[in-house]
Each structure stands twice: as C-alpha cells, then as structure tokens.
Amino acid sequence: MRRLWLLLALAVLLAACGDDGKDGGGSQLGLFDWDRAPDTIVVRLDSRPIEESPAFLLNSIPPCTLWGDGRVVWSTLTEYGAEDILEARVADDAVMRDFLEDIIARGFYDWEDELIPPGEDNPVIESITVSLYDEVHTVRRYSSWPQNSYNH
Numbered sequence: 001m002r003r004l005w006l007l008l009a010l011a012v013l014l015a016a017c018g019d020d021g022k023d024g025g026g027s028q029l030g031l032f033d034w035d036r037a038p039d040t041i042v043v044r045l046d047s048r049p050i051e052e053s054p055a056f057l058l059n060s061i062p063p064c065t066l067w068g069d070g071r072v073v074w075s076t077l078t079e080y081g082a083e084d085i086l087e088a089r090v091a092d093d094a095v096m097r098d099f100l101e102d103i104i105a106r107g108f109y110d111w112e113d114e115l116i117p118p119g120e121d122n123p124v125i126e127s128i129t130v131s132l133y134d135e136v137h138t139v140r141r142y143s144s145w146p147q148n149s150y151n152h
Helices: 004-017 053-057 092-107
Strands: 041-049 064-067 071-077 083-089 124-132 135-141
Touching: 041 092, 092 124
Parallel strands: none
Antiparallel strands: 041 064, 041 124, 064 071, 071 083, 124 135
C-alpha cells in the first residue's frame, strides 16, 4: 500500500516525540536547516494520474505534506475505501531533523527522475519533494522507488 510509507514516516515522527530529550551524540548528518514559516513546504509526497481533469488536480490533496512550522497533513484510506484527511503537529525540531535525515540517508539526493512512463493508459506519477536551505529538490517516478522508499 502506497500510504504505508506515509504512516510509517508519521509513526517515526510521533515515536521520536516520546524521546526523553537524550540526543545520543547528535545528528548523523551534521547541522542542516529548513525554513520554519508556516507556508513553507519542507517535504511533500505526491501521487497524481498523468491524464486527469484540471478540476481533479486542483482539488486533490497530496498523500503527505510537512510544513516548516511542523504541521503535517496526510491522507489514509478507511476500511471502506473512503479517503480520510488527517492533521498533526510536530513540535520538536529534533523529530523533524530525524525524519529529514532518514530521507537523505536513503539516498534521496542521488535518486533520478524516471523519464519514460510505463505503457499504461493513465500512469500515476509519484514524487517526493524536499526543501532545505532554500533549495527545492524533487524526484518523480512512475514505477518502483529505490529501496521502495515511497511506500516506506
């Protein structure tokens, strides 16, 4: 399930909130920073059909979005197939840093776009966008992700 990655990422974020404040030696990747403005998107996972109406595309909500102020909005499917939109807040910078480090450690900045869509009638393009140091980096794929990272 494609939303499994979203749920797992949120679980990691929320589980880290229960940390007792012990840092364990600090960040593995060293210091990095993101814009903490509430209108700045730090991480977005998106999934869109290539051929869809403009109304659908304008009204769809990405599977997961994390803003600079720690607000997270994600979607899940209920047991009946309906889409639920959920919201939470990550109040601890260390939790956001751990989440971003996990994405980077998976090799995000080494991944490349998949340029040729599969031979399906209406393929879905998935993307992961990360914004750090005022630099936005997006990777787009139609099929499998390295380390199955979109789903984890």
